[in-house]
Amino acid sequence: MYKYALFGMSALAAGTAGASAQTLDEVMARGELNCGVSTGLAGFSAPDADGDWQGFDVDFCRAIAAAVFGDADAVNYTPLSPERRFDPLGSGEIDVLSRNTTWTFTRDMDLGYRFVGTNYYDGQGFIVPTDLGVESALELDGATVCIQTGTTTELNLSDFFSANDMSYEPNPVETNAEAQEQYLAGSCDTYTTDRSGLAATRASFENPDDHMVLPETISKEPLGPVVRKGDEDWAGIVQWTLFALITAEELDVTSENVEEIAEEGSDVPEVERLVGRSGDFGELIGLENDWAVNAIAQVGNYGEIFDRHIGVDTPIGIERGLNAQYDNGGILYSPPFR
Amino acid sequence: MSPPSPGPPQERFRLSMLIYDQRYRSLTIQIVFMMLLMGFAAWLVDNVITNLRAQGQDFSYRFLWQRAGYDINQTLVAYDSNMTHARAMFVGLLNTLLVAVLGCVLATVAGVIVGVLRLSTNWLVSQIMAVYVEIFRNIPTLLWIIIFYTLVTIDAPAPRDFAGDVPLAAAWFGGAVVITNRGVYIPEPLFANSLGSVSLGLFDVSLDFAALVVVIIASLYANKKLLDRASARQATTGIRPVTWWKSMLILFLPVILALLALGFHTENAELAGFNFQGGVHLRSSLVALWFGLGIYTSAFVAEIVRAGILAVSKGQTEAAASLGMRPTLTMRLVVLPQALRVIVPPLISQYLNLTKNTSLGLAVGYMDLRSTLGGITINQTGRALEGMLLMMLIYLLISLTISSLMNVYNSRIKLKER
Numbered sequence: 001m002y003k004y005a006l007f008g009m010s011a012l013a014a015g016t017a018g019a020s021a022q023t024l025d026e027v028m029a030r031g032e033l034n035c036g037v038s039t040g041l042a043g044f045s046a047p048d049a050d051g052d053w054q055g056f057d058v059d060f061c062r063a064i065a066a067a068v069f070g071d072a073d074a075v076n077y078t079p080l081s082p083e084r085r086f087d088p089l090g091s092g093e094i095d096v097l098s099r100n101t102t103w104t105f106t107r108d109m110d111l112g113y114r115f116v117g118t119n120y121y122d123g124q125g126f127i128v129p130t131d132l133g134v135e136s137a138l139e140l141d142g143a144t145v146c147i148q149t150g151t152t153t154e155l156n157l158s159d160f161f162s163a164n165d166m167s168y169e170p171n172p173v174e175t176n177a178e179a180q181e182q183y184l185a186g187s188c189d190t191y192t193t194d195r196s197g198l199a200a201t202r203a204s205f206e207n208p209d210d211h212m213v214l215p216e217t218i219s220k221e222p223l224g225p226v227v228r229k230g231d232e233d234w235a236g237i238v239q240w241t242l243f244a245l246i247t248a249e250e251l252d253v254t255s256e257n258v259e260e261i262a263e264e265g266s267d268v269p270e271v272e273r274l275v276g277r278s279g280d281f282g283e284l285i286g287l288e289n290d291w292a293v294n295a296i297a298q299v300g301n302y303g304e305i306f307d308r309h310i311g312v313d314t315p316i317g318i319e320r321g322l323n324a325q326y327d328n329g330g331i332l333y334s335p336p337f338r
Numbered sequence: 339m340s341p342p343s344p345g346p347p348q349e350r351f352r353l354s355m356l357i358y359d360q361r362y363r364s365l366t367i368q369i370v371f372m373m374l375l376m377g378f379a380a381w382l383v384d385n386v387i388t389n390l391r392a393q394g395q396d397f398s399y400r401f402l403w404q405r406a407g408y409d410i411n412q413t414l415v416a417y418d419s420n421m422t423h424a425r426a427m428f429v430g431l432l433n434t435l436l437v438a439v440l441g442c443v444l445a446t447v448a449g450v451i452v453g454v455l456r457l458s459t460n461w462l463v464s465q466i467m468a469v470y471v472e473i474f475r476n477i478p479t480l481l482w483i484i485i486f487y488t489l490v491t492i493d494a495p496a497p498r499d500f501a502g503d504v505p506l507a508a509a510w511f512g513g514a515v516v517i518t519n520r521g522v523y524i525p526e527p528l529f530a531n532s533l534g535s536v537s538l539g540l541f542d543v544s545l546d547f548a549a550l551v552v553v554i555i556a557s558l559y560a561n562k563k564l565l566d567r568a569s570a571r572q573a574t575t576g577i578r579p580v581t582w583w584k585s586m587l588i589l590f591l592p593v594i595l596a597l598l599a600l601g602f603h604t605e606n607a608e609l610a611g612f613n614f615q616g617g618v619h620l621r622s623s624l625v626a627l628w629f630g631l632g633i634y635t636s637a638f639v640a641e642i643v644r645a646g647i648l649a650v651s652k653g654q655t656e657a658a659a660s661l662g663m664r665p666t667l668t669m670r671l672v673v674l675p676q677a678l679r680v681i682v683p684p685l686i687s688q689y690l691n692l693t694k695n696t697s698l699g700l701a702v703g704y705m706d707l708r709s710t711l712g713g714i715t716i717n718q719t720g721r722a723l724e725g726m727l728l729m730m731l732i733y734l735l736i737s738l739t740i741s742s743l744m745n746v747y748n749s750r751i752k753l754k755e756r
Contacts, residue, residue, distance in 0.1 A: 106720070111395065111720035112395050155407045158407060158408055162418075171520075188520075
């Protein structure tokens with residue numbers, strides 16, 4: 001009898017575990033997308049004066065919500081520190097992690113998470129005060145370096161210094177805000193993180209001109225959205241929403257003209273397919289046929305999102321660089337909508 | 339044939355007796371409860387394994403033998419980023435123990451002083467001590483750690499303020515102590531005629547320090563012998579021989595000779611490049627954590643000491659006074675020995691608290707066990723469950739060790755009942 005009771009309990013436990021496979025159904029039933037973002041990085045994800053989340057990574061969550069529900073505002077944001085970012089994804093607390101997370105082999109293959117693409121090509125750099133008199137990262141021998149603990153940057157930093165036969169003193173901090181405080185107080189000579197993060201941090205300083213980002217980029221940091229492994233349908237939705245935003249920019253479909261194109265049609269066959277006028281692409285990924293139209297109309301294409309939050313006309317002021325379209329000098333290259 | 343045994347007739351055992359018979363009932367309840375408890379534990383473990391499998395993860399400690407790849411600023415033993423995660427964990431463990439020991443010493447010294455002074459008949463002194471106790475124990479320890487950290491990192495001068503023709507800051511005591519916002523540098527003890535070190539597998543032991551320790555222990559032993567002989571002489575003849583200069587010679591001469599033979603000297607920290615080089619670097623994180631934990635816990639220790647002293651009945655003090663003892667002697671020979679048996683048990687739990695609170699070091703970037711194994715290693719390898727379980731086990735072992743050591747001490751000083 002006892003044996004059977006145990007068996008029953010195990011079966012119950014197994015039953016609770018297998019439920020993660022139907023993310024789309026869960027999201028639909030909930031009516032809201034649970035999105036993991038950073039604890040605050042200007043331009044990427046940070047709450048504005050009204051407490052609404054704004055930024056490049058946040059807009060990607062909004063695009064998914066627009067594609068799924070037709071409502072970009074149906075998102076519930078969970079701020080996560082670098083250390084704690086993956087567990088909520090595994091436990092089902094969030095549906096997608098959109099939080100400048102580097103795509104690496106072990107994270108993709110070993111840990112049960114799935115990177116679906118790259119929405120920002122980044123690399124690790126250093127920021128120093130201009131009066132330190134340092135022009136290159138190779139002059140940083142013996143420096144104290146502030147670094148966010150629990151990120152890939154720790155390993156890159158160690159590799160960079162040992163490869164160049166230099167020594168350094170790591171000063172580990174938990175969040176970007178703390179790093180900023182320590183760096184400004186001068187308790188570290190330089191702060192290292194992804195260059196996009198450095199640009200965002202520098203923009204929030206009182207005197208940004210007193211600080212410079214050193215020219216060296218010491219690593220490849222492809223940042224992208226992450227989902228749970230084992231639900232290919234949901235991964236597909238997140239992945240192709242990203243591709244839709246990139247393709248829209250490539251084909252000059254913007255938030256202003258997308259609805260017009262959806263009404264009146266276009267001469268370009270791929271645009272027709274993107275806006276759902278031909279083909280049944282929506283059905284194939286389990287959404288309405290105007291999913292991409294909703295995402296582009298409510299959030300904008302990739303270029304619009306970039307320019308709005310982190311582009312050269314914003315305080316962050318990041319050049320497109322690697323993140324330009326492939327036919328424009330960058331490496332953004334979406335598979336075709338065919 | 340033996341006669342049938344007297345007493346009630348033997349009843350045949352029935353299943354219902356497990357519940358209705360008082361002889362068996364408690365046993366039945368215990369067995370059922372135990373089965374339920376085991377079932378619950380089995381369910382929890384099974385749930386974890388099933389869920390891990392569903393996420394495509396297994397349960398394995400292989401990651402401990404992989405290359406760590408990250409650097410640690412404060413290392414008591416040799417470490418670089420090419421060593422394993424297990425080594426990084428060991429480095430973190432030693433850092434945890436270091437700050438725990440430093441914190442316990444500070445808490446005890448400060449606590450005893452404050453506790454005794456709080457009983458002072460001087461109104462001002464006792465009131466100041468009361469304020470000390472109430473302020474430090476009624477604000478969370480994490481806040482104290484962060485306050486000390488902010489004080490050290492924001493208010494102290496940066497290393498480059500020490501450079502230039504007109505330095506903005508200067509070192510103390512002729513360059514011996516340098517206080518910067520990256521920590522405090524103190525002179526480093528060095529030996530010109532070093533004996534080298536010997537490797538013990540996990541870490542190296544400096545033979546210089548080992549030699550000094552041996553010399554000191556030998557001197558202490560010789561001094562004890564001297565005092566024992568003096569006491570024996572006093573017991574037989576009633577006159578205590580003069581020993582103070584012999585004690586001084588035995589205690590200090592061998593140590594000084596050993597230091598001279600080893601070529602002992604100290605080296606101050608010097609500004610070189612971005613940072614001070616040389617000297618012993620007490621990092622801001624260590625200082626903040628040490629003082630945050632030590633001062634916070636000292637407030638509790640002070641209350642424990644005060645309670646222990648008050649627990650010794652007033653008659654004891656009066657009896658000592660009537661024998662003509664001075665107050666200091668009364669305190670040392672009569673009150674404290676009796677107070678200690680009241681003080682030590684709660685003191686154990688304060689030491690345990692302090693040791694466990696070292697895990698708050700994460701807040702100031704102190705690279706203890708929590709920050710190495712429980713922080714960076716878990717992040718780089720993704721083995722959260724394995725890492726957390728291992729860390730819990732290690733903290734449990736540390737706590738049980740401290741607790742058993744203190745219990746041994748307690749049993750030595752407790753009231754001997756004969």
